[in-house]
Amino acid sequence: MTLILFNKPYDVLSQFTDRGTAGSTRRTLSDFIDMPGVYPAGRLDLDSEGLMLLTDDGRLQARIADPKFKMPKTYLVQVEGDVTEAALAMLRGGVRLKDGLTRPAEAERIADPELWPRDPPIRVRKSVPDSWIRLTIHEGRNRQVRRMTAAVGHPTLRLIRWSIGSWTLEGVPPGQWQRASP
Template sequence: MAYRYLIFYKPYGVLSQFTDQVGRATLKDFVTVPGVYAVGRLDRDSEGLLLLTDDGPMQHRLSHPKFSHGRQYWVQVERQPDAQSLERLRRGVTIRDYRTRPAQVSAIAPPNLPPRNPPIRYRKQVPTAWLEMVLTEGKNRQVRRMTAAVGFPTLRLVRSAIFLPQGHLSLQGLAPGQWRDLTPEEQRHLPRP
């Protein structure tokens, strides 16, 4: 049986599932391949890379915390974090009685992203900054809770890459709402049992 592996650029406001009881936008509005499911999740108010597959064992290997696959996020935060706040994020912070694992965190120039619809709130007197964060765990709303815990609320969150044992997957070449099959080379990077 040939499995399908897709990369999807999830737009803001879309649920990471194929059904919704109250009629919100879902993956079904964009992805026409039957039988595939998201590997992990992105919140409705987050954007970026989702991997979808019908390969259950692969889905498990990529989403279960014990395998610790890195996920890279571009995070626009309110105000400019200082070095001490970035170091706290790197070491891990306590959110909801849980201490996050250490993360890779660095300040970056604004990434080249399409405008978000709707745009983030703009406050003339409050600057924003961009961070690149690589996490190896995926707790519910973790990035947002981490940045808030150090005093810099997240305004925009985009998953830009998923790191695999032999390479990575990225959003390169996709616009919000677009998807494509993984290339044979990308499929060779997927972890095997």
């Protein structure tokens, strides 16, 4: 059984081929991972960065990706504005989105993390502060973290998935991968 931890850069599709428009030149997993037979266990949006797990084991892939297993996913999120305890409390209690109430999340404000620079950098507005939060969710709706932070008044500027279950990005540079124990 093979399990790979991959640090997906910004603007990379979380699939091996680009089924977009003809002549599209978007980067995909195949630009970084040359190992036949492994498939992503879950997805990350084009504009999100961070941990993706890939495996050749269908059962493990399902256990990681299927929301019924409630595997925790932790994100480092740079948001617009000065995050208040009230906003964090709303995230912790569950946020009402168009597709229903989210499960309660773990949410805390953190100091600016020591991370790699994003290419391209996020937009910075001198008149609008930003802050970082660590957010752990136990489900995986489409663009959930971005929708949750926007719902509490703090749109996401940068989103990095740091961990899935006990697997983390620790020691995996952007665009690189390493084998892990299942």
